[in-house]
Amino acid sequence: MKHHSGNNFEIDAVIAWVDGNDENHINKLNQYVENKSSLNQKGFLTRFNEVNEIEYCIKSIKKFAPYVKNIYIVTDNQTPDFIKNNAENPEFKNIKIVDHKEIFKGYENYLPLFNSYSIETMITRIPNLAEHFIYFNDDMFLVRETKATDFFTDEGFPIIRGQWSRFESTKFKEFLISTGLKKNRVSRLGYKKGQENSARILGLEKYFRLNHTPSPIRKSILNDYFDTNPEVVINNIKHRFRVPTYFMFQSHSAHLEVLNKSFEQKKSYKLIHFGSTDKPLSWIKFKLSLQKKYHKSLFLNIQSLDLYPKKKLDYILNWLDKLLE
Numbered sequence: 001m002k003h004h005s006g007n008n009f010e011i012d013a014v015i016a017w018v019d020g021n022d023e024n025h026i027n028k029l030n031q032y033v034e035n036k037s038s039l040n041q042k043g044f045l046t047r048f049n050e051v052n053e054i055e056y057c058i059k060s061i062k063k064f065a066p067y068v069k070n071i072y073i074v075t076d077n078q079t080p081d082f083i084k085n086n087a088e089n090p091e092f093k094n095i096k097i098v099d100h101k102e103i104f105k106g107y108e109n110y111l112p113l114f115n116s117y118s119i120e121t122m123i124t125r126i127p128n129l130a131e132h133f134i135y136f137n138d139d140m141f142l143v144r145e146t147k148a149t150d151f152f153t154d155e156g157f158p159i160i161r162g163q164w165s166r167f168e169s170t171k172f173k174e175f176l177i178s179t180g181l182k183k184n185r186v187s188r189l190g191y192k193k194g195q196e197n198s199a200r201i202l203g204l205e206k207y208f209r210l211n212h213t214p215s216p217i218r219k220s221i222l223n224d225y226f227d228t229n230p231e232v233v234i235n236n237i238k239h240r241f242r243v244p245t246y247f248m249f250q251s252h253s254a255h256l257e258v259l260n261k262s263f264e265q266k267k268s269y270k271l272i273h274f275g276s277t278d279k280p281l282s283w284i285k286f287k288l289s290l291q292k293k294y295h296k297s298l299f300l301n302i303q304s305l306d307l308y309p310k311k312k313l314d315y316i317l318n319w320l321d322k323l324l325e
Contacts, residue, residue: 064142151216158216165209194248212301215250
C-alpha cells in the first residue's frame with residue numbers, strides 16, 4: 001500500500017476513541033461522576049457511547065487516503081474489536097494503539113480523564129508521531145478519494161478550512177433562547193466554545209471558525225507553544241470533565257498557524273454534516289444521494305450516531321458499508 005504523501009514528508013492520522021459500552025470504562029466513570037443522574041442523560045453519555053464508528057473512520061482513511069503512513073488510536077486501555085479480529089492482517093499493521101498513560105507521562109496524576117479536550121491536548125506527545133498529521137474524531141469519515149494537498153501544501157503548511165467569526169454574545173444568545181429563535185442545548189461546552197476560548201487565550205479579537213472536518217496539524221507548532229506555556233497545558237488537562245474554560249487543540253493549532261502566517265485558507269468545508277437525529281429519513285437519504293451524484297464533498301460527520309433511531313442508523317451504516325466495500 002502506498003504511504004508516501006507525494007510531498008517530501010510523511011503524514012500520519014490520529015483518532016481519539018473510547019468504547020463507552022465497556023464495563024471497565026463504565027465502572028471507572030461511576031467512580032468520578034459526582035452527579036450520578038447525569039449518567040442517565042443522553043447528552044452526557046453520547047460523548048462516550050459508540051456504534052462502531054471507529055471501524056468506518058479507519059476504513060475510510062485506508063480507502064481514500066492511502067498516503068497516510070500510520071494510524072494512531074488514542075484510548076484508555078481499550079482496543080476496538082475489529083482491530084483485535086484483524087491482528088494478523090498485514091493491511092492493519094500500520095494501526096497502532098496508544099494508551100493515555102503513554103501521552104501523559106509526567107502528568108499521570110491527572111488520569112483518568114473523561115474529557116476529550118483534555119486528552120487531545122497531549123496528542124502531540126505520541127511516540128514517533130510524524131511532524132504532519134491529520135486529526136480525526138471517530139465520527140468523521142472520508143467519503144471520496146483525497147490527496148495530501150487537501151490537507152497540506154507542498155511546503156508542508158496546513159490547509160485550514162473555515163473563516164473568521166466574531167465571538168458570540170452570551171446576552172444575545174440568551175435573548176434568542178428566550179424568544180424561541182434558538183434551542184437551549186443541554187450543554188454549552190461545545191465545539192464553538194472551545195474555538196472561542198483558544199482565540200482569547202492567544203489574544204485574538206475574533207476566532208477562525210472550523211467545522212467538523214479532519215484537522216491537518218504540524219506537531220512542532222503546538223509543542224513549541226506548549227513548551228513555553230506549560231500553564232496553558234495544565235489548565236486544559238486538570239479537569240476530568242468539560243469546563244467552560246477549555247480550548248480545542250485543533251483550533252489552537254489553526255490559530256497558531258494563522259499568527260505564524262504558515263497556512264493556506266479554504267473557505268469551503270467540503271463537508272456533509274448531520275448534527276441532529278431529528279431529521280427525517282427522507283432528508284438523510286437526500287443528503288447522501290447528493291454526495292453520490294455530484295461528488296462534491298470530501299468529508300462526512302455524523303454526531304451522536306448512537307442516538308439515531310434504528311431505521312435511520314441502519315440506513316446510514318448500510319450506506320457507509322457500500323461506500324467502503
